[in-house]
Amino acid sequence: MSTPLLTVDNLRVTYRVGRRRVAAVKGVSFSVARGQCLGIVGESGSGKSSLARAILALEPAATGQVIFAGEDVLKMSRAARQVFRRRAQMVFQDPLGSLNPRLKIGAALAEVLRVHGLARNRREAAAQTAAWLATVGLDAEYATRFPHELSGGQRQRVNLARALCVGAEFLVADEPVSALDVSVQAQILNLLKTLQTERGITWVLIGHDLAVMRHMADELVVMQAGEVVEHGRAVDILASPQHPYTRELVAAVPDVDRALQCRA
Ligand SMILES: Nc1ncnc2c1ncn2[C@@H]1O[C@H](COP(=O)(O)OP(=O)(O)OP(=O)(O)O)[C@@H](O)[C@H]1O
Ligand SMILES: [Mg+2]
Numbered sequence: 001m002s003t004p005l006l007t008v009d010n011l012r013v014t015y016r017v018g019r020r021r022v023a024a025v026k027g028v029s030f031s032v033a034r035g036q037c038l039g040i041v042g043e044s045g046s047g048k049s050s051l052a053r054a055i056l057a058l059e060p061a062a063t064g065q066v067i068f069a070g071e072d073v074l075k076m077s078r079a080a081r082q083v084f085r086r087r088a089q090m091v092f093q094d095p096l097g098s099l100n101p102r103l104k105i106g107a108a109l110a111e112v113l114r115v116h117g118l119a120r121n122r123r124e125a126a127a128q129t130a131a132w133l134a135t136v137g138l139d140a141e142y143a144t145r146f147p148h149e150l151s152g153g154q155r156q157r158v159n160l161a162r163a164l165c166v167g168a169e170f171l172v173a174d175e176p177v178s179a180l181d182v183s184v185q186a187q188i189l190n191l192l193k194t195l196q197t198e199r200g201i202t203w204v205l206i207g208h209d210l211a212v213m214r215h216m217a218d219e220l221v222v223m224q225a226g227e228v229v230e231h232g233r234a235v236d237i238l239a240s241p242q243h244p245y246t247r248e249l250v251a252a253v254p255d256v257d258r259a260l261q262c263r264a
Helices: 048-055 078-087 105-115 122-135 140-144 152-165 182-199 210-216 234-239 244-251 254-263
Strands: 006-017 020-032 037-042 062-068 088-091 170-174 202-207 219-224 227-233
Touching: 006 048, 020 048, 020 062, 020 219, 020 227, 037 048, 037 182, 037 210, 048 062, 048 088, 048 170, 048 202, 078 088, 088 152, 105 122, 105 140, 105 152, 122 140, 122 152, 152 182, 170 182, 182 202, 182 210, 202 210, 210 234, 219 234, 219 244, 227 234, 227 244
Parallel strands: 037 202, 037 219, 088 170, 170 202
Antiparallel strands: 006 020, 006 062, 219 227
């Protein structure tokens, strides 16, 4: 087997609450192979977002190891961290908050390309912008729109274009569709899946919905109170959940229930 793109080893995340330090992630370990999707499920407050931020070095108080492409993210030099920030990016729940409201989409993407020295002039930037918009399923005319003139799903597409255009190869999507209308949730998830299968993007999908995980995740991590209680191939876990909490989750999804009955 090839070396995983990401290996998390005994990761702990703590927060200071008043005078105490409270652990939100309590020694979590797993790895993600290149080109795979790892799903993370767990009840509210189980530490999923804390884990996500720690993986991307957005959380100061993390101990343990996060090895990305052979380098420890928690111990990177400033220069290495800058490169890492391009290669590994977060996809947030609310795409509006991460877009500048005063910049048209085309200008925003061109600015990112320019800052990173990826386009030499306006024409190159415009051509690349159009290509990235096409990659995420948006017509070139969206370049002339402001963020508020897009739907939530379209904004999430723009966010993905922005991550990809600077060379993202690893995405952490923390409930990327929960703020979106149900009718577009599947479209965005399918786009992420396509980026995985067609461009080799490696990603972590955080969510609650096991039916979604069945379609998206190759491997699944189940968290409870800051710990991993189950980890394995998603199909295996869904077919025969071992931990009581996972059993409860699986039982709560009618879709999965049916799938299990079909197998039996
Ligand atoms: N900035 C913070 N300061 C103090 N405690 C925090 C902070 N952020 C999160 N926590 C605590 O850490 C624990 C894990 O929170 P986290 O947001 O990681 O959970 P989650 O699994 O993402 O939940 P949800 O499904 O609701 O998004 C919770 O008990 C939460 O209250
Ligand atoms: Mg969360």
